[in-house]
Amino acid sequence: MAAPTASGAAPTAAVVTDIEGTTSAISFVKDTLFPFAEAALDGFLEAQGSRPELAAILEEVRRLAPDEAPRDALHRWMAEDAKVTPLKAIQGMIWRQGFEDGRLRGHLYPDVAPSLRAWARGGLRLCVYSSGSAEAQELLFGYSVAGDLRPLFTRFFDTRIGTKREAGSYRTIAAGLHLPAAEILFLSDIAAELDAAAAAGLRTCQLLRPADGTQPSGRHPEAADFPAVAARFSLPRV
Structure with a gap:
């Protein structure tokens, strides 16, 4: 059931959310997850390099960086924070070990889990679209500080559908959800991602988390947290 609107605009049927700077602190990704993967990479490749799944990913690395x-x-891509699909896949595999053995727990802002649960109870379809692999997304929400939130989500989208600054990626999401673009609300802290989503016809909202210091773009509706998103777009309240 779509959330009604008071303005006569198309009701919101689905919410697609970014992670870093939106549901989770930028510092968690940059200061916890990335260093964890960097420190573990060499040992992981030595121990797991013969696994068929990892071997196939390494072949893709060789194709993209033949020299x-x-x-x-x-290691270079990690240092550059490159949005490269095989890197994200390997990071996800490394993080899985950390989440499963308890060394990692997915950070979420305190308002996120209650809001997601309320939105799901209200009939909204919830999805994630992040540059991190879909597998890594599921780990963060599955082993989060608020418990296992994976059952709340319909889909996890990553860069295998395209980059987050291309309008075509958001058209693919709308097609995958079998929904008109105007019934999908995309949440992110990055203005260029919101620009691309808006170009594809999605509704947008820029998260301005005080702790992350995101600067407003002036081109999209803004909210400091998920309850503010709910108030602005007439979504179910906690």
């Missing part, structure tokens, strides 16, 4: 050893290319 470098795969390990060197991965």
